[in-house]
Amino acid sequence: MMSIGELLRWILSTPVQFISGQRFYNGSYKVLRHGSANMDVLIALGTNVAYFYSFYSVLRASTSHDFKSMDFFETRSMLISFILLGKYLEELAKRKTSEAIAKAYELGTRNSHVKESMITGEARPVAKKKGDAVIGGTSNENGVLHVQATRARSKSAMSQIVRLMESAQVITLSLSTWLTWYMAGKLSWYPKSWIPSSLDSFELALQFGISIIVIYRQKVVLIKANTFFLLLL
Template sequence: MMSIGELLRWILSTPVQFINGQQFYTRSYKVLRHGSANMDVLIALGTNAAYFYSFYSVLRAAISHDFKSMDFFETRSMLISFILLGKYWEELAKRKTSEAIAKAYELGTRNSTKIASDGIVTWGQSHVNESTITREARPVAKKKGDAVIGGTSNENGVLHVQATRVGSESALSQIVRLVVSAQVAKAPVQKFADPISKYFVPLVITLSLSTWLTWYMAGKLSWYPKSWIPSSMDSFLFSLEYLLSSYTCKKLY
């Protein structure tokens, strides 16, 4: 009773589960060794539960003449793919930020022979290109008493500038410092979620197993009609589906 489509989904989803998803196993193992748990543990457990549920269903169909399987290979593969895609975008954003920081440092060094530091114009008049700092496309007119930013370019004229902030106090250095700080800092919601996940993950697992056990025992004790069980399932798969549904809902929440 196993179809070609089920066989292909099984073959194609297996590398996604155990090669692409290997990082979730590695991180889960590390946190579990320290007696803790995080969302990587939930992902590893959830995707493996769906994979081996589908594996059991398809394998049983392969050796049966009347059992029709129901698999979730593509759902589990899409979940792993979406999570990895999100992590890829996150790493890409961090890489671009790092490149921007490097360019900012390079900018300050390259333009140091022009406007070397933040300061106040004491004499002269000119136009200054501040696009490297403010992204303003048009040069800004500067005259006596106006502030200038280190790392920007003097377009024309002559300016005498009295330095007010140099080194780590300059606007360019502060921007770089803020970007670095934002890159490594955790978001407030993440700081809130991390300690909760230590208790949330075991709770999800416990409730999901309780859901499965309740439905499994109810089936064995005939507490619900046999007609509730689809033709593509037996009582074990029927109760296991409730475990997966309960687990997935709690994980998404």
């Protein structure tokens, strides 16, 4: 039951997954090695689930006389391409802002104390002198500080915390969606006619779980693209 189109989609999408998407594997490995997670982990997880499910579906169709496969090769390839385009636009926006930062002159600083309890949990304000790093979002308790922005807002500590929370929420929502639809199928809470003839309740539930990750990531990429074009204006 495997068609030539399915075979070609598998062959053409494999380099996209493992060559063009290599940067997401590298990023995932670095953060997972330190017991953390970021958007690279979410992208690698979502695209790999879609790829290997599609590979399983096509492989099953190649050995069956009545199983009709349903693959996501082209959707997953488009998603990776969309994300890489968003990364490219983001880099262009960073270059534009870094040019403005480069023109800023370096200012001296006077001794002061910064309250960093919202990030570190330390109750006492921390003394700061010239050359010390400060964390965005913390508050200056006394004295005067002249600070220079050295990172884009998306690289700040608070932004990274927010991204980690969003990633955890999306993964939890995706797993919950898959489990809900899977249990609903096992308990016959919806008509069997809802399940396509080429799938079973497990595969149908898996498609819904994958959709959560894909839709969320596309939303993030579109937001970055809109931000870039606003900066250009």
